[in-house]
Amino acid sequence: MGQTITILGLESSCDDTAAAVVRSDHTILSNLVMGQDDLHMGFGGVVPEIAARAHAERLDICAKAALAQAGIGLQNIDAIAVTAGPGLIGGVMSGVMFAKGLAVGSGKPIIGINHLAGHALTPRLTDGLEYPYLMLLVSGGHCQFLAVLSADRFLRLGGTIDDAPGEAFDKTARILGLGYPGGPLVEGEAEKGDSKRFKFPRPLLDRAGCDMSFSGLKTALRRASEAIVAEKSGLTKQDRADLCAGFQAAVCDVLAQKSRWAMDEFAARFGTTNFAVAGGVAANKTIGSALKTAALAAGFGFTAPPLKLCTDNAAMIAWAGVERFQASAFDDLTLVARPRWPLDSTAKPMLGSGKKGAKA
Ligand code: KG4
Ligand code: ZN
Numbered sequence: 001m002g003q004t005i006t007i008l009g010l011e012s013s014c015d016d017t018a019a020a021v022v023r024s025d026h027t028i029l030s031n032l033v034m035g036q037d038d039l040h041m042g043f044g045g046v047v048p049e050i051a052a053r054a055h056a057e058r059l060d061i062c063a064k065a066a067l068a069q070a071g072i073g074l075q076n077i078d079a080i081a082v083t084a085g086p087g088l089i090g091g092v093m094s095g096v097m098f099a100k101g102l103a104v105g106s107g108k109p110i111i112g113i114n115h116l117a118g119h120a121l122t123p124r125l126t127d128g129l130e131y132p133y134l135m136l137l138v139s140g141g142h143c144q145f146l147a148v149l150s151a152d153r154f155l156r157l158g159g160t161i162d163d164a165p166g167e168a169f170d171k172t173a174r175i176l177g178l179g180y181p182g183g184p185l186v187e188g189e190a191e192k193g194d195s196k197r198f199k200f201p202r203p204l205l206d207r208a209g210c211d212m213s214f215s216g217l218k219t220a221l222r223r224a225s226e227a228i229v230a231e232k233s234g235l236t237k238q239d240r241a242d243l244c245a246g247f248q249a250a251v252c253d254v255l256a257q258k259s260r261w262a263m264d265e266f267a268a269r270f271g272t273t274n275f276a277v278a279g280g281v282a283a284n285k286t287i288g289s290a291l292k293t294a295a296l297a298a299g300f301g302f303t304a305p306p307l308k309l310c311t312d313n314a315a316m317i318a319w320a321g322v323e324r325f326q327a328s329a330f331d332d333l334t335l336v337a338r339p340r341w342p343l344d345s346t347a348k349p350m351l352g353s354g355k356k357g358a359k360a
Contacts, residue, residue, distance in 0.1 A: 002326075004023050004024050004025050005023065005024045005078040005079075005322060005325055005326070006021060006022075006023050006024075006029070006072070006076060006077045006078050007021070007022055007023075007024075007077060007078060007079055007080070007081050007111075007318040007319075007321040007322050007325060008020075008021055008063065008066065008067065008074070008077045008079075008080050008081070008102075008318065009021070009022060009081045009082075009113075009314040009315060009316070009317035009318025009319070009320075009321055010059065010062075010063060010080065010081070010082040010083065010095050010098065010099055010314055010317065011082075011083045011095065011115070011118070011312060011313065011314040011316075011317045012055040012059060012083065012087075012091045012092065012094050012095035012098075013083045013085070013086070013087025013088060013091055013092050013095070013115045013312070014046060014051065014087055014088060014091065014140070014141060014312055015035065015036040015037070015039075015040060015046045015051050015091075015312075016033050016034065016035050016036065016311075016312045016313070017033075017034040017036070017054065017055050017058040017059055017062050018031075018032060018033040018034070018062065018312065018313050018314035018317075019032050019059070019062040019063040019065070019066035019067075019314050020032065020066055020313065020314035020315040020317070020318045021066055021067060021069075021070035021072065021077065021318065022125070022315050022318035022319050022321075022322060023322075024322045024325075024326065026125060026126075026128065028125075028315050029069070029070035029071070029072070030065075030066045030067070030068075030069035030070040031066075031308065031309075031313055031314065031315040032062055032065055032066045032069065032314070033308075033311075033312070033313055033314070034058050034061075034062050036050070036051060036054050037180065037181060039051075039054055040180065041179070041180050043180075045170060045174075045180065046088070048088045048089075048090055048091070049090065051088055051090065051091050052088065052090025052091050052093070052094055053090075055090075055091045055094040055095065056094040056098075059094060059095060059098040060098065063098075063102070066314070074102065074105075074106045074108070075106065077106075077108060078108070078109075078325060079108055079109040079110065079111055079321060079325050079330070080099050080102050080103055080106075080108055080109070080110050080111070080321075081110075081111045081112075081113050081317050081318050081320060081321025081322075081324070081325075082095050082096055082098075082099035082110065082111070082112060082113065082317065082335075083095055083112075083113055083114075083115045083118065083317050084096055084112030084113060084114070084331075084335055084336065084337055084338060084341075085112075085114065085115065085337055085338030085339060085340070085341040086114070086115060086116065086338060086339060086340050086341040086342075087115055087141070087339065088339075089337060089339040092337040092338070092339070093337040095337075096112070096335060096336070096337045099335075100333055100335070103333070104333070109325075109330045109331075110330070110331050110332065110333070110335060111321045111324045111325065111329070111330055111331055112331045112335040113317045113320045113321060113324070114320075114341050114343060115312075115317070115341075116137060116142060116154075116341075116343045117151070117152070117154070117320050117343060118316035118317045118319070118320045119135075119137050119139075119142075119278040119279060119316060120135050120137060120146055120148050120154060120278070120343065121148070121151060121316065121319055121320050121323060122276075122278050122305045122309050122310070122316045122319065123135070123276040123278070123303045123305060124319065124323070125305075125309070125315065125316065125319035126303070126305040126306065126309060127276075127303050127305070129274055129276060129303055130272075130274075131148060131149055131150055132147055132148060132149045132150075132270045132272055133147075133148050133272065133274040133275070133276055133303075134146070134147060134148075134157075134262060134263060134266040134274065134275045134276070134300075135147075135148050135275075135276050135277070135278065136255070136259060136262070136275070136276075136277045136278075136279075136282075136291070137277075137278055137279050138164070138165055138166070138255065138277065138278075138279040138280075138281040138282055138287075139164060139165075139166045139278075139279030139280045139281055139282075139311070139312075140164055140166030140167050140169075140170060140181070140183075140280055140281075141164055141166070141167070142159075142164055142279065143159050143160040143164040143165055143212060143214075143279075143281075144156055144157075144158065144159030144160070145157040145158050145159065145210045145258070145259075145262040145266075146343060146344070147266055147269070147270060148276075149270075151320065151323035151324060151327060152324075152327070152329070154343040154344050155344055155346075155347075156342070156343065156344035156347035157210045157262050157265055157266065158209055158210025158211045158212070158258070158261075158262065159210070159211065159212065160211070160212045160213060160214060161204075161211055161212070161213050162213050162214060162215040163213075163214040163215045163218065164214070164281075165214055165251050165255065165281045166181075166182075166183055166279070166280050166281045167214075168214040168215075168217060168218045168247075168251065169181075169182045169183040169186050169247075169251075169281065170182035170183070171218050172186050172218065172221055172243075172244065172247050173185050173186050175218075175221060175222050175225055176189075176225060176235070176240050176243060176244070178240070181280075183280055183281060183283070183284060184283075186244045186247065186248060187244075187248065187284050187285070187286070189240055189241045189243075189244035189245075190241065190244040190245040190247075190248040190249075190286070191241075191245075192237075192238075192241040192245075193238070193240075193241030193242040193243070193244055193245030193246070194241075194242045194245055194246075195242075195245035195246050195248070195249035196246075196249075197242040197245075197246060198221075198224050198242060198243060198246035198247075199246070200217055200220050200221065200224075200246050200247060200249075200250040201216055201217055201220055201250065202250055202253050202254050202257075203216050203217065203254065204254070204258075205253070205254060205257050205258075208261070209261065210258050210261050210262045210265065211258075212254055212255075212258050214251065214254070217247065217250050217251070221243060221246075221247050224243060224246075225239075225243055248284070248286060248287075249286075251281075251287065252284075252286055252287045252290045253290075255287060255290070255291065256287075256290040256291060256293075256294045259275070259291055259294050259295070260294055260298060263275055263294070263295065263298045263300050264298070267298075267300075273298075273299055273300045273301060274300060274301045274303065275291075275295040275298075275300040275301065275302055275303070276302075276303040276304070276305075277291055277302075277303075277304050277310075278304075278305055278309075278310050279310060279311070280310065280311045280312075282304055282310050283307050283310055283311065288304055291304075292304070
């Protein structure tokens, strides 16, 4: 491999302002994430306008700190990689405009990165996974099985036709009054609950293929909760825990079963056997271990990047920038911010929308 290159990555497509410096030898020199949970907490979800403003205010602070922590200056990097979509458009625009300013000021090239490609390529940064591999991207805004063939070739094998699982976790937390972000809170409650008390649906499990659906599950949870409230005029701690456990078990079963389908299809088409997961929901211990068990049973290797690199971050954007740099695939100042940007342009569009809108 040629000379080592160093990329500054920037991410602002949802509710995290992030900057990182990553080298082509897989070293992460810095990886900073400035979250916005405090700004959105009172609304039970991300408010796009508030997010965009916060990104515009914080991107320069974050980038400066990432460079300082890496112990280098702007003159020492080879290029600036920035998330150019898909995502909440105000935030993506903040990032792209900031990156253009940096590129003009420093004379460094700019590379626009697809946020989903950032997630999908993370196992190459962390574990040097060889192409092709199967990836399950599962977070608050996306849920899809991808055959990752190269840094810019992805085949979508299936995905959610409505909500993303993380969004369903967040809505469940909102229905039960637990707070935001919902995933870790629901997981905490589920640990104390009986997953068999409520029989929640496992949508599309009776159907072949890798498509999934989570919106009916959320409705079933709301109905079950309302039925208890109507009967007993409130939820006990145990009711909440049991509801969370039942909900989590249903998500887990759907993801594990559909992963089995996806692995079968992937192995038949591509002949290799590596399965990787990324996205915030992959941080869920019950779900993570069910996916690992399914992978090992199918004879697949299993890769789950560390939590910090599974959720939104800029190291993954910088790494995708490394791969694009190595392919001499640069952008210029005409780079545009895109609210929607499917990784696989040949796949049928998603029917519904996730937290960030239908986007993949
Ligand atoms: O990948 P991510 O940081 O952001 C994007 O959506 O792109 O994922 C955030 C999502 C949120 O919906 C959050 O509730 C969910 O991941 N999440 C979890 C857990 N930790 C985060 N869901 C279930 N269990 C968790 N432990
Ligand atoms: Zn993401």
